[in-house]
Amino acid sequence: MNGIKKRLEKAKGIWVAELPNVLWAYRSTSRKATNKTPYVMALKFEVVIPLEVGLPTIRIKAYDVSHNVKVLSRSLDLADEQRKNALIRMADYQKQLAKTYHQKVQHKLFSVRDLILRKVIGNTKGPVDGKLDSNWEGPYKVTKLAGKGAYYLEDPEGKPVLRPWNSNT
Structure with missing residues (x-):
């Protein structure tokens, strides 16, 4: 959210025109906790950026409709497993964050009348x-x-x- 805020503050008066680009960048950038983009987590397939559509890239040239249908049906079958893996990864990430955060904490026990x-x-x-x-x-x-x-x-x-x-x- 801080990244979105910074980009929109730089845009000043044209933030309305800049907002779609900022949201696109946010949705197509992978998160450390899940190692996946929000786009993949919501729609189950990778995003193609507008530049790739305009300029033919290897990824666009290698696109095969029949193969894509097979891959999509397979990924739909594995969707629950991918969600579970993402949850496990997020829990591990949060555990690592908590460990790092609490590393310097020194617990002090008090007694009655302290x-x-x-x-x-x-x-x-x-x-x-x-x-x-x-x-x-x-x-x-x-x-x-x-x-x-x-x-x-x-x-x-x-x-x-x-x-x-x-x-x-």
Whole structure:
């Protein structure tokens, strides 16, 4: 989506004319997660770019209608298997991303009566807080354990925080 946004911002006033080209590029570029283009995932066959239609290429010259019908019918038979393979590949890709993302995370276990600071996230940040305001709030005291890495907290006045805090997020 960032690529689409950048291309359309460069086009400025003629973005309406540029949009079909940007969408074509997006739909015909293979994704890392599935190793397939969105066009292939939706329509089950490779796309032919307009330039290949205008200028005869080897791919266009080697096109055989009867062979294409056989290949399409075979690929329709294997569509479910291809979808399953794409799902497996996507799950593996997401697992690799999560592993890389969490590589530098150092888990810290807290015990009851520990004082901690809690990271301010978007929905708890005040509407008037600027970007130079503190990213941490607290201190809070751990009152009891809620599960693996989750804790019940109370503020300095002894008022309990409404929902458990998870130290893994």
